[in-house]
Amino acid sequence: MEQAKQLVASQRAFFYTGQTKNIEYRIRALQQLRQGIEKYQQRILDALRADLNKSEAEAYSSEIRIVLGELDFALDHLKDWAEPRVVPTSSLIPDGVSTIYSEPYGVALIIAPWNYPFQLAFGPLIGAIAAGNCAIIKPSELTPSVSRLTHDLVEEIFPMEYVAVMEGEVETSTALLNEKFDYIFFTGSTGVGRIVMKAAAEHLTPVTLELGGKSPVIVHKDADLQLAAQRIVRGKFLNAGQTCVAPDYLLVHQDVHDKLLELIATEIKDKFGEDVIRNTDFPHIVNARNFDRLSVFLNGDRALIGGRSDRDQLLIEPTVLGNVDWNSPVMQEEIFGPILPVMIYNDLNPLLDEIVRRPKPLGLYLFTEDEELQNQILEQVSFGGGCINDTLSHMTSHFLPFGGVGESGMGAYHGQKSFDVFSHHKSILKR
């Protein structure tokens, strides 16, 4: 596509003027972005309501607040991050001074998904700008209102040779991926991640891939069950389960299964009301295709809690499925909806072996006070990141790099790591 070619060429020419490398320029750009987001705040909330039926409270806390937090953190620390770092020199070169310089890659491509369409487009952009790059964002076509506002916001505050948004479907992504970028930051499914990495290989472009997967939550017999129920319900049903790091399935010790499920049922009622289908604030499934995919799980397995849905509104109520094993259809793919399958254990070890045999999860959550078990799982199971006695919260810290491993992704960002992923670290020895 000619448009992609021209846009990349104009950004590359702008990058070579050197303006984006200037620290004051980057700080000004981040401040402009902050002002733009504040100005567009109501439109962002309205768009998230239109595309996903997110309530204002949920949209603000899980999208806007996270981006503003990252922006402020970058503004506070950018000068330090960008300083050349003097490091020790090997004793073989006694008169040498060693320094690491951070430099921007050049022109970055950011491809965003639909589930947190605002946060996952603007979050990476903060890192790209902080590190001194030009950037093109490709928002998801499945959330058209957010896609449009992303375009309008960026167009209002930045010249397109610096930061631009190219809206469109797969053909737009494909056209962009045919061009040579200096960095590609992709958030989305594992399948499309493979396509992105293949395209990047053609130009030897480095990539960050923020992908998905099946993240287990484990509740052991000694866990604080009330707390586990609260935090599992919050983490699983946020955005109707359409969260990359949502607990995908629950493994619970047989001694506490009944009590935990009782508490989960109460927690769901307290949080979402008796009839979620009439709860005007519960997010809907993004489209009919995903609704139909999820409905198959509702038909096949036994709903211990919930199970009702409404195709006209694309709503599925928070549902817990029993009678599930590793071979059940719901255990074969990332669920990405408000459905939580449960498996009961007496001995956790065979289940841990199965988790290790499967693709590495993006997240893992463990509820127990038993430090031996905590250490065993941290040592035995490879996964992107996670929490002990909580869900999701690790991704809200500026000090914990967020990302997957294996099929759940490569590379990590947030906080200083966002600056680092969009920077090349140039090592110089001076004599």
Ligand code: NAD
């Ligand atoms: P997706 O992979 O279908 O789409 C992501 C982006 O890629 C969209 O902009 C889309 O237009 C584009 N795209 C789709 N098909 C393409 C193709 N063939 N070639 C090039 N580009 C293509 O993902 P999605 O459905 O938008 O998002 C859901 C997935 O994203 C889930 O698997 C979820 O776990 C994952 N996810 C991961 C994170 C994370 O931080 N790790 C965050 C959010 C979502």
